[in-house]
Amino acid sequence: QVQLVESGGGLVQAGGSLRLSCAASGRTFSTYAMGWFRQAPGKEREFVATIVWSGGGTYYADSVKGRFTISRDNAKNTVYLQMNNLKPEDTAVYYCAARHGGYYTSVKNYDYWGQGTQVTVSS
Numbered sequence: 796q797v798q799l800v801e802s803g804g805g806l807v808q809a810g811g812s813l814r815l816s817c818a819a820s821g822r823t824f825s826t827y828a829m830g831w832f833r834q835a836p837g838k839e840r841e842f843v844a845t846i847v848w849s850g851g852g853t854y855y856a857d858s859v860k861g862r863f864t865i866s867r868d869n870a871k872n873t874v875y876l877q878m879n880n881l882k883p884e885d886t887a888v889y890y891c892a893a894r895h896g897g898y899y900t901s902v903k904n905y906d907y908w909g910q911g912t913q914v915t916v917s918s
Contacts, residue, residue, distance in 0.1 A: 797821045797893045797907040804889060804912030807881055815876040817891030817909055825869040828898035830905055831876045833887035844876060845898040881916045888913050
């Protein structure tokens with residue numbers, strides 16, 4: 796069982812940066828692939844980024860590639876999402892998710908979810 800708590804969201808102007816954190820409980824955090832997803836009002840939850848258990852492999856949605864960076868610190872049971880050059884279309888609730896094993900980009904492949912943190916980018 797893994798419990799996830801996101802933090803770091805907020806209001807930022809276009810072009811600005813935010814760093815989201817996701818703190819996980821459980822001693823087996825290092826065996827889980829982690830993902831970040833987001834959901835804008837009236838839209839389905841969509842994939843943003845994912846990272847393998849070791850941190851050695853990452854994958855990004857085309858819409859954030861080159862602007863967002865996912866990383867993890869297994870000693871701190873925490874995964875991060877550094878978001879640079881933010882755009883108004885990045886406005887959404889951001890969720891972190893975990894799954895045991897390899898990384899995937901589909902919502903349905905993740906077993907554990909946090910409660911989400913709001914990111915709002917003003918133009």
